[in-house]
Amino acid sequence: MKHVIVIGGGIAGMQCASELLRQGVAVTIIEKEQDLGGKIRNWHKLFPTFTPADEVLTAVRHKLKISSNLKVRTGCQATSITAKKVTLSTGEELKCDAAVIATGFTLFDAKIKEEYGYGIYDNVITSADLEQMFNEGNVRLAQGGTPRRVAILHCVGSRDEKVCQRHCSKVCCVTGVKQAIELKQLFPKADIFNFYMDIRMFGPGYEEMYREAQTAYNVHFVRGRISEVSPTFDNRLQIKAEDTLTGRPLKMGVDMLVLLIGMKANAHNTLLSKECQLQMQSSGFMQPKDSFLGNVTSNVGGVFYAGAVTAPKNVGESINEGTAAAHSVIEWLEKR
């Protein structure tokens, strides 16, 4: 029986593993956390349909049936990956016939953009923190009480050369619109301001949701990047930006600032490119063999990619790539 190692137990990795199992291949999943699921575990609802993230995760998990052909190794990372052998951080070496890298991404650390005051002011939070609050059903200010005015800042750790993140993280725009609607549903009287550079609504239903946020929820959109955040005497946050559509500087006090943090490439990718001759893009994400015909294939035979390890992707795309990678693996194994 052929044996494939899937590195990363997020949605892409789990989907890939269940497809491979269905095709009669033995699979070992390597997951660095203590449990499978990945980043989606901490998300509340998914754009643009407001589907609970838990619903999607449960469905993907359910497909991954317990069988003697499936082994899951949690709490360890792969330090070297080839088509024949994967070395773990524990020092163990696992033999295989192919490997799939589905290690995903790292969330940008908002503390690096110190001018926005994350970790300094209590009411500056990230989009991931807000999802956590939604999950707990506890969206409130640090000092208690509900926000009357919230600013949501796009492109934090994306499209920013100052923090070595030139790429667009793609999903933050639509997340910002989704979170604005969710905040407005919770606090109908609050004013929500989205500060954007470009609104990139790349998927079906996204643009429609953006329009709904504008006209049905009266979410305000200001084109301009917030330059800095400072505290006011009454314990609010003063933000400054340029309203570039009027060509005037703009300032206002807000109760809460949500930073839409971007997707950063894993630091681990550098190690992979050095140790395993896998090509990496300048953004730090792994380089697929071809943008059209080989999105899930690496430059090394028998090593494949699935999900956000090659670029920022949304949930649907990641799941699809899990399936696509499994198909490419089967094709590769058949040729052996």
Next chain:
Amino acid sequence: MINFGFAINKPRAIDIDRNNLRKSNEIISEMPELQACIGCGSCTASCTAGNLTEFNFRKVHTLVRRGEYQGAYEEMNKCMLCGKCRLVCPRGINTRGIVMLIKRKLGDF
């Protein structure tokens, strides 16, 4: 007083906290479609008045939404109500209706 040739400029910043947003809120609640503007500038590009004067419909209505009403009524008076902007607006905003609404709301300002 002796004029030394120095002066203090008024701050140029739009201060949302100081601006009175009541009229702005009224305008948006009467015609919520105005919020759907994506700032493309099609209205200004096709504007008859804008090709002959400084009139910039996109800029004026954006300022009005931020609570900057100074001069907005006078600016809107430059509009000839030809309606070309409405024909080109990709978001389907009744721009001519917006001109009339802003003039009605800010007429006594």
